[in-house]
Amino acid sequence: MFVNNYCLSMNCIVAPLNGCGGIYLGNVDAAQDSQLLNQYKIGAVLQILDQSVPVKGAQKLWIMAEDSEDFPLYKYFDQSIRFIENQSKKTNVLIHCYAGISRSAAIVAAYMMQKYNWSVNQTILHLQSKRRIVSPNSGFMKQLKDFERKLSNQDQQLSLNSFKLDMSNYRPSSAMSNYNSISTTAMGNYNKINTLSTKSSSRLDDFSSKLDQFRHQLRVRQKAY
Structure with a gap:
């Protein structure tokens, strides 16, 4: 079942490495399969759904979100990124929605854009190379592009602040x-x-x-x- 990027249950997006947990993207069936979670040592689940579903054997964070182009998913980017970052320091993390195509994929994309300083296009291509069905809706894609600009502005501000700090020491x-x-x-x-x-x-x-x-x-x- 969990062997290639055509799998509809879940796929590994970032492999576990040097004590850091891996990042997995999947659907609601994967989240409710306690045997699967145990097999891949997934101890944390980020649920991006319009209603909460039970998860056994893992810490869960539920974010109420609809798979609608008008839904402001960007409001939950920071909260989701913090959860993934904190949990991945100690365990593998599964991020899922109903199908693992749009909502959860957009959240994983935001996380990877911030962590690796990737562009939207670069991130989506990477996700699709791991899980071919990834396809955030057009509204989420627009929000990700806005997020990309926000990250770029933050980088520029950090560079400017660093320059000012250097000049203050002169x-x-x-x-x-x-x-x-x-x-x-x-x-x-x-x-x-x-x-x-x-x-x-x-x-x-x-x-x-x-x-x-x-x-x-x-x-x-x-x-x-």
């Missing part, structure tokens, strides 16, 4: 202070060198003047003799 006044300190030190050293040079030049001029006076006195004495 201290131009500190950099200028360091520059001024280095510049002042360099100028001080230059002035010291210039002072020493001036003193040396003054001493040389003084010596030359005294030497000229000595030579003059020597010539005067030679003429006297």
Whole structure:
């Protein structure tokens, strides 16, 4: 029964890996088959139906939803994503509606779009590669596209906030202070060198003047003799 993507009971969308639970998409029969749930170690069930149905041996969250193009399924995206994310940390999770085609598929799509940063088209193609009958109604597809834009805007805002944080750590006044300190030190050293040079030049001029006076006195004495 549960061997390929033509199966109408349930299919594995994300396989269990490294201690994280797998994500399964299926129909109401799968949710009520306790033997199947036990076989695939499914300990949590997210039910997207217009009426609740009993589930044995697993924690259940029921979201009342109709398979109608006008139904605002997007209002339950965040709640559903939190449930799937939290439960998948400890067990496998089944998301189902009546047939596992539209309502539950749209919820799984929203979850994967947020978790993996996938586009609507990329996500639906992946779901269909695992469960060929996946086909959210046109209203749900529009809501998923709106959700895609929302996620994109959030990513842009996060990038902007990250840039602002980086800029807040930049201290131009500190950099200028360091520059001024280095510049002042360099100028001080230059002035010291210039002072020493001036003193040396003054001493040389003084010596030359005294030497000229000595030579003059020597010539005067030679003429006297």
